[in-house]
Amino acid sequence: MKSQSKYKFPAFAILLILIPFILTGQSNKPGEEYVPEVGQQGKDVVWVPTPQELVDTMLAIAKVTPSDYVIDLGSGDGRTVISAAKRGARALGIEYNPDMVSLSKRNAAREGVSGKTEFIEADLYDTDLSRATVITMFLLPEINLKLRPRLLELRPGTRIVSNTFTMGEWEADVHVTTEDNRNS
Ligand SMILES: C[S@@+](CC[C@H](N)C(=O)[O-])C[C@H]1O[C@@H](n2cnc3c(N)ncnc32)[C@H](O)[C@@H]1O
Numbered sequence: 001m002k003s004q005s006k007y008k009f010p011a012f013a014i015l016l017i018l019i020p021f022i023l024t025g026q027s028n029k030p031g032e033e034y035v036p037e038v039g040q041q042g043k044d045v046v047w048v049p050t051p052q053e054l055v056d057t058m059l060a061i062a063k064v065t066p067s068d069y070v071i072d073l074g075s076g077d078g079r080t081v082i083s084a085a086k087r088g089a090r091a092l093g094i095e096y097n098p099d100m101v102s103l104s105k106r107n108a109a110r111e112g113v114s115g116k117t118e119f120i121e122a123d124l125y126d127t128d129l130s131r132a133t134v135i136t137m138f139l140l141p142e143i144n145l146k147l148r149p150r151l152l153e154l155r156p157g158t159r160i161v162s163n164t165f166t167m168g169e170w171e172a173d174v175h176v177t178t179e180d181n182r183n184s
Helices: 052-061 079-086 098-110 141-152
Strands: 011-018 069-073 090-095 117-121 134-137 159-163 174-179
Touching: 052 079, 052 134, 052 159, 052 174, 069 079, 079 090, 079 098, 079 117, 079 134, 090 098, 098 117, 134 141
Parallel strands: 011 159, 011 174, 069 090, 069 134, 090 117, 134 159
Antiparallel strands: none
């Protein structure tokens, strides 16, 4: 396992998850706190949360430390950003769904990491990524491909960790395959 890419472009690792995912989302009722549903529509990809254990694995693969700035593309309920902050990093979540952004902020506050986290309601295609030292994502193969030119603009040594999906013909420095069918 190599810790750093020998290439000029950012290091890339992929986490392969053996499905199935269990769709156990719960609907919220009027007046209740927003409760997202697994599989709910997102702008370009539905929301399926990365199980916490896999979030931790992704951050470990990227060797996230307090000196990092982590950006999660399509940050869902904020779990990756919050977990990065718990490792001491500063972290940004980019999420199109405003309800998920609000939920993420509440979750970050509950976990005591509001000061290290930021969540913005935005399209991941339109957001500046240049501060990132680590990019995490759980999107789709075609989205990953569209993002490649922007990822190549990041500073050398930036680590990119993709849950499940590849980056086309880019060869990952690290592959981790795990069997997991939990969603929380
Ligand atoms: C598969 S979920 C992953 C959530 C989170 N990163 C995780 O691993 O738990 C993808 C997320 O991307 C969001 N999303 C989809 N298209 C987006 C876009 N164009 N810009 C920002 N967020 C987007 C969805 O709303 C959803 O929350």
